[in-house]
Amino acid sequence: xxxxxxxxxxxxxxxxxxxxxxxxxxxxxxxxxxxxxxxxxxxxxxxxxxxxxxxxxxxxxxxxxxxxxxxxxxxxxxxxxxxxxxxxxxxxxxxxxxxxxxxxxxxxxxxxxxxxxxxxxxxxxxxxxxxxxxxxxxxxxxxxxxxxxxxxxxxxxxxxxxxxxxxxxxxxxxxxxxxxxxxxxxxxxxxxxxxxxxxxxxxxxxxxxxxxxxxxxxxxxxxxxxxxxxxxxxxxxxxxxx
Amino acid sequence: xxxxxxxxxxxxxxxxxxxxxxxxxxxxxxxxxxxxxxxxxxxxxxxxxxxxxxxxxxxxxxxxxxxxxxxxxxxxxxxxxxxxxxxxxxxxxxxxxxxxxxxxxxxxxxxxxxxxxxxxxxxxxxxxxxxxxxxxxxxxxxxxxxxxxxxxxxxxxxxxxxxxxxxxxxxxxxxxxxxxxxxxxxxxxxxxxxxxxxxxxxxxxxxxxxxxxxxxxxxxxxxxxxxxxxxxxxxxxxxxxxxxxxxxxxxxxxxxxxxxxxxxxxxxxxxxxxxxxxxxxxxxxxxxxxxxxxxxxxxxxxxxxxxxxxxxxxxxxxxxxxxxxxxxxxxxxxx
Numbered sequence: 001x002x003x004x005x006x007x008x009x010x011x012x013x014x015x016x017x018x019x020x021x022x023x024x025x026x027x028x029x030x031x032x033x034x035x036x037x038x039x040x041x042x043x044x045x046x047x048x049x050x051x052x053x054x055x056x057x058x059x060x061x062x063x064x065x066x067x068x069x070x071x072x073x074x075x076x077x078x079x080x081x082x083x084x085x086x087x088x089x090x091x092x093x094x095x096x097x098x099x100x101x102x103x104x105x106x107x108x109x110x111x112x113x114x115x116x117x118x119x120x121x122x123x124x125x126x127x128x129x130x131x132x133x134x135x136x137x138x139x140x141x142x143x144x145x146x147x148x149x150x151x152x153x154x155x156x157x158x159x160x161x162x163x164x165x166x167x168x169x170x171x172x173x174x175x176x177x178x179x180x181x182x183x184x185x186x187x188x189x190x191x192x193x194x195x196x197x198x199x200x201x202x203x204x205x206x207x208x209x210x211x212x213x214x215x216x217x218x219x220x221x222x223x224x225x226x227x228x229x230x231x232x233x234x235x236x237x238x239x240x241x242x
Numbered sequence: 243x244x245x246x247x248x249x250x251x252x253x254x255x256x257x258x259x260x261x262x263x264x265x266x267x268x269x270x271x272x273x274x275x276x277x278x279x280x281x282x283x284x285x286x287x288x289x290x291x292x293x294x295x296x297x298x299x300x301x302x303x304x305x306x307x308x309x310x311x312x313x314x315x316x317x318x319x320x321x322x323x324x325x326x327x328x329x330x331x332x333x334x335x336x337x338x339x340x341x342x343x344x345x346x347x348x349x350x351x352x353x354x355x356x357x358x359x360x361x362x363x364x365x366x367x368x369x370x371x372x373x374x375x376x377x378x379x380x381x382x383x384x385x386x387x388x389x390x391x392x393x394x395x396x397x398x399x400x401x402x403x404x405x406x407x408x409x410x411x412x413x414x415x416x417x418x419x420x421x422x423x424x425x426x427x428x429x430x431x432x433x434x435x436x437x438x439x440x441x442x443x444x445x446x447x448x449x450x451x452x453x454x455x456x457x458x459x460x461x462x463x464x465x466x467x468x469x470x471x472x473x474x475x476x477x478x479x480x481x482x483x484x485x486x487x488x489x490x491x492x493x494x495x496x497x498x499x500x501x502x503x504x505x506x507x508x509x510x511x512x513x514x515x516x517x518x519x520x521x522x523x524x525x526x527x528x529x530x531x532x533x534x535x536x537x538x539x540x541x542x543x544x545x546x547x548x549x550x551x552x553x554x555x556x557x558x559x560x561x562x563x564x565x566x567x568x569x570x571x572x573x574x575x576x577x
Contacts, residue, residue, distance in 0.1 A: 117367050119410040123384050129370065129410055130384055136371035138361045138493055170495070225495060 021096045022189035026067070026076065028103070030197045031088040032058060039201050041085065048206035050154045051214055055201060057147040058084040059133060060235075061126065063110040067100035067185060068178065074098060079113055081126035081133065092192070100185045103195065103241075107232055108143030108174040115139050135169055142221075144168045144231065146204060150214040164218035166204075168228035175229075177236040196242040199235075209233035271295045271419075274575055276427030278436030278468055282351035288366065288415045290422060293403035298420025299576045300395055301413055307386050308335050308379035315372065315417065318344040321574055324510030325424055330521025334377045341377065341487060343521035345506055346514045348426035348573050349469045358503045358519045360475060361493040365418035370410075383410045424573040426509040427468070431566045443566055450563025453556055461533075463546040464505045470567070475502035476544040479537020480518055487520065501542050510573075512565040526561055 032039040039055060047053040065076040074095060082089045108114075113127060121128040133142045145167050149160035179197065187193050205212045210230045220227040269292045275281065284290050301307065305314045318332035318340075319325040325347035331339035342358050350356070356368040372378040373386065390396045391408035400408040403416060431451070433442035443451065454461045464472050475490040481501065490499035503519040517523045523532065536549035552560065 115363070117364065117414070119366065119370065119383070119414040123410070128384075129374070129382065132382075134370070134374075136362070136367075136374050137357060137359075139363055139367050172495075 023094050024097050024187040024189050025092055025192040026095050026185070026187055027090060027092045027192050027194045028197060029088055029090045029194065030082055030084075030199055032084045032199050032201050034200075034202045036200075038087070039084070044160070045202065046154065047150070047202065047214070048211060049152070049213055049215075052151040052154060052156065052160060053148060053205075053214070054150075054160055055146070055148040057145055058201065059131075059142075060107060060144040060146075061109050061133070061141065063106040063108055063113065063174070064176075065103070065105040067095070067098070067102070067187075068104045069099065069101045069184075073104070074100065076103070079109060079126050081131055095187050097187050097189050100187070102178050102180040103185065104176060104178050106174055106176045107235060108168065109141045110174060111171045114141055114171060114174070138169070140169050140171075142167045142169045143173055144228075144235065146231065150218070152215045162214075162218065164214050165221050166212070166218075166227070166231050167221035168232055169221075170225065170228070172225055173228045173232055175232050175236065177239070179239060179241050181241050198240045198242060200238040200240075203238040204231060204234050207234040207237040209237070269293070271423060273423055273425070275425060276432055276436070278432065279425060279427045280352065280468060282422055282425075284419070284422065285364065285366065288419060290419055291403055293399055294416050294419040295423055295576055297396065297399035297403050297412070298416035298418070299574075300399065301390075301417050302420050304390065306389055307373055307381060307383075307413075309381040310335050313379060318372075318378075319347050321572065322513075324348050324426070324514045324569075325573060326510075326514040328515075330516040330524075332378070334375070335380045338377050340375070342519050343516060346426075346510055347421055347424050348509050348569075349507055350424065351422040352469055352473075354473050355504070358506075359490045359493050360504055365421055366414045369414040369417045373413075383413055387413055420576065423575050425575070426507075426569050426573055428569045428571045429509070429567050430570070431563070434566075444562065446559045446562045447566045448563075449556075450559035450561070450566075453552070453560050454563055458548075458550050459533075459560075460546055460548055464544075465508050470508040471505040473505065475499065475504055476546070477501040477503075477537075477540055477542040478533070479540050479543045479547055480522065480532065482538045482540055489519065498542055501540055508564065508567055510568050512568050526564055527557070530557060530560060 034045050041056055042054050045053050060082055062080045062082065064078065065080060067074040067076060076093050076095065080091055116127060118127055118129045118134045123130050127141065133145065135142060147163065147165050150162050150164055151160050185193060185195065210233070212227065212230060212234070217227050220231065271290045271292045273290060288294070302315045305311050307314060312335050318327045320327065327344040330343055332344045333339055345358065350365060356362040356365065357371070362368045362371065370383060373381050373383050387408045387410060391400070396408050400406065400412045404412045406412065430442045433439040453459055464474065464476055466472050484501045488500050490502035491497065511526065515524060515526065517526070517529050523529045530552070534550050534552060537543055537547045
């Protein structure tokens with residue numbers, strides 16, 4: 001039920017299914033929350049530093065998504081874009097039937113795709129320019145876009161004006177995680193298997209890896225790799241599967 | 243003397259039939275290359291066809307590639323200024339200045355990377371940046387394609403060039419191909435250096451060339467080859483503190499690359515001011531003074547930088563040579 005940092009990829013890939021292989025549907029719903037309640041964009045929260053905080057944009061990629069069971073894996077998707085502007089996001093994939101112990105994914109865009117030309121993708125593809133996640137100046141994608149406003153003074157009542165722009169990218173920030181479940185993930189023929197993933201956005205600011213102090217760490221869209229890595233580590237620890 | 247390499251190859255047959263449009267895609271652009279110029283390399287998925295170059299030119303001058311229809315590529319890359327800007331920092335759709343000085347587009351066909359920090363590896367991908375940059379055209383290339391796609395000449399040229407309606411793929415490839423044809427190499431210096439015309443330069447310009455090539459000034463350590471650039475990145479000590487523009491470090495994240503910028507071509511240099519990555523120097527005179535000073539003692543200062551002293555006459559000679567790097571004809575080969 002927890003998300004954990006996975007090691008290097010040494011898992012064996014299950015061969016592609018044949019034409020007579022039965023298929024089922026895997027559905028993943030990611031639910032953004034703040035302290036257990038549905039996240040509301042532009043709503044004023046208090047973050048771990050007791051700063052007045054809003055969230056105004058939240059998007060990220062999952063790359064190289066696959067089901068895992070020991071050394072075996074089943075490819076699920078090369079790349080998926082999650083944009084939470086309208087609340088929880090649902091993705092579905094048609095997969096061969098099987099039983100798996102967890103879901104493994106990268107947060108970000110794998111290196112092999114990260115430097116692709118976005119103009120070569122159809123406009124509805126996650127990597128097209130329409131995603132607005134491409135850093136045109138660096139030929140790479142934003143892995144995570146997490147923007148909002150804050151005020152370090154918890155007693156202040158004035159409108160929030162300070163912005164934070166926590167946007168990770170660059171190959172060094174790509175990180176894999178395992179979403180492990182207590183019960184196996186079973187893809188059943190002609191059925192839908194649903195994984196409801198809770199994402200505690202309040203924990204983006206703090207984990208045992210470190211705390212993001214927005215007063216001094218409010219911009220990670222160019223070069224601030226330490227902050228980008230801290231956000232990614234915190235995000236990984238914010239996921240849990242129902 | 244002008245040596246012309248004609249690349250026009252009509253690969254299609256002569257018959258006019260249902261495949262005529264398809265065959266048009268195979269007519270290569272008649273690129274003219276000066277003596278001494280290497281053959282540009284084009285990507286396998288974007289051959290330099292006549293239709294693609296004509297489409298690229300139309301798009302290059304199309305202001306509707308910007309959000310409010312106020313600026314085109316040519317607004318910051320003026321054909322009569324070596325395809326550079328007269329402003330230190332070009333102004334975007336809302337009159338806001340960009341981050342860096344707009345460079346000349348002459349001979350970009352030979353560049354291994356783009357932008358002053360080299361962050362983009364292909365001309366095709368470079369096209370996206372100004373269209374989407376909020377300080378430049380601030381548009382979405384797909385929206386622009388939707389607006390322009392049904393109009394002529396875009397609709398028909400797009401089909402001729404790429405066999406598909408105008409979209410992000412077509413726009414980026416077509417503009418890249420037009421830019422590939424902006425060849426510079428028809429200056430008096432070229433006639434002197436590559437075509438054996440000993441009379442092409444004046445005595446002062448020859449003395450300037452000798453100074454330029456001397457170990458004392460060391461200009462040619464970085465401004466070398468046909469395009470007078472090594473295409474590498476150097477910190478020339480313009481500042482001790484580079485402020486909000488770390489240069490090459492922005493891409494590599496390596497502290498040793500702080501303040502390094504790509505060596506610009508010196509072709510048409512007399513027409514492409516202001517100079518330096520931020521347009522800080524308005525005249526070549528100021529540029530020479532900076533290099534003569536050896537630059538600020540930045541930790542990443544290039545070891546090729548050195549101090550030197552020029553007499554007024556020597557400085558005038560050097561300026562004369564630099565002016566002789568200006569093309570005698572337009573870079574634009576598209577009628």
